[in-house]
Amino acid sequence: MSTYEARFRVWRGDQDGGGLADFSVEVHDGEVVLDIIHRLQATQAPDLAVRWNCKAGKCGSCSAEVNGRPRLLCMTRMSVFTPEETITVTPLRAFPVVRDLVTDVSFNYTQARRVPSFAPPPGLAAGEYRMQQMDVDRSQEFRKCIECFLCQDTCHVVRDHEENKTAFAGPRFLMRVAELDMHPLDAAAEAGLDRKAAAQEEHGLGYCNITKCCTEVCPENIKITDNALIPLKERAVDRKYDPLVWLGSKIRRRSGS
């Protein structure tokens, strides 16, 4: 097994200030960046704060930025860097910092609460739901989300414009709207809830300019832009900007009155 000394720069601090601290740390074959952060904790910086849980890319806890790119620390292999490279690790730059590599991601939980949950179909009890696989495939792709919030972190709409956080839910929660709107048994419309209208009017779908950074950083390789955001935009076009649909709805309303 080969080892080498890597140069690391890790952001240390809190909301009162901070900066990049330099470290020289041992790296072994097969390790990931989170292993190195743990070695720093064990040998040089015992008070270094980092959030982590599963070390398997499934809990979404250890989100941070490595060399300026939003990544999961546990899924970033050291072998992708050269031994000569200085590796910079910082907290997510779209959210308030708590300490060192830990950020306050409560913005995301606020947005999650704003999306009305699955509306059960009337007349069906739990256990009686029946669906064809082809009808739920689309929604199930979005269920792979581990809520690491890397997509939320990299989305320039909120990353570069703090003021947009009140108007824009971010890709993760627009994807949640898409997941429910495409669900074969979601009875939101019967309950008087228009998810397409909500996506546009309450969750800020129009802010998305489909530059695909959310898709680029997703560790689950969910095609967020192509399969969730663009279809949602097309559904918004159906109800609002399509003159043929508009004309049809006017005629139907008139003939029905």
Added chain:
Amino acid sequence: MATGTEPPHIHTGVHDPSRAAIGPRHLRTDRWWLAPALTAAGLLAFIVYSTWRAFANADYYAAPYVSPFYSPCLAENCVPMKAGPNWEIFGSWWGLSPALLILVFPLGFRLTCYYYRKAYYRGFWASPPACAVAEPHRKYTGETRFPLILQNIHRYFFYAALPVAVILTYDTVLAFRDEDYAWGHMGLGTLVFLINIVLIWAYTLSCHSCRHIIGGRLRHFSKHPVRYRLWGWVGRLNERHMLLAWSSLISVALADFYVYLLATGAFDDPRFF
């Protein structure tokens, strides 16, 4: 989208006081600027070339080939093309290049295309220039306001792009004639036109709006098996939308340039049979 002309605004973003105090706008160490720079250069090259050719109003027909920039030719000032795409619905009052009448449709289709939007928002407007690289604009409203809210009319340009593709297919069929309009011949130009029309159709059908109209809008695929299958095919094409956008852009420019070279007498069309 930001205009940069709004009154001074506190620039928060990655330098918001609540976030980690990091000076640089980004810490990326890779060549993140290369992709937007190449995209901008490629699009700019096409804009310059197509503007020159669209306004030139010359050298767009060398029997049996007609430049895709001038087809269908909708004004009386078009060169007569035997059995070709002359359709003089604009009569004699149109004095400018007839290419301008038709190019507005493919231009609008590509301008509002979901891929090209990403390309020029990143390449020309730096919104954002690359992922996790802070954009330089103070304010951002995305596609919520005029004029960018008009991007929502993409599907109408998709509808308009379909007949244009049909006419270019017709032109490709006409390319199986020789310069004396006798059928059953094929030259290098025919091959150029064939490749171009395949790429044009593939790009047009891989459009996100097409994918939605074909089946994406459905809730229960199981009730519409034919549309589901078509949606799957369009989806597979859609995964290559960027590749098709670039290859069809290049092929249409090459097809036009080939006709230009023939029309100016630079060389004769090599004949296969």
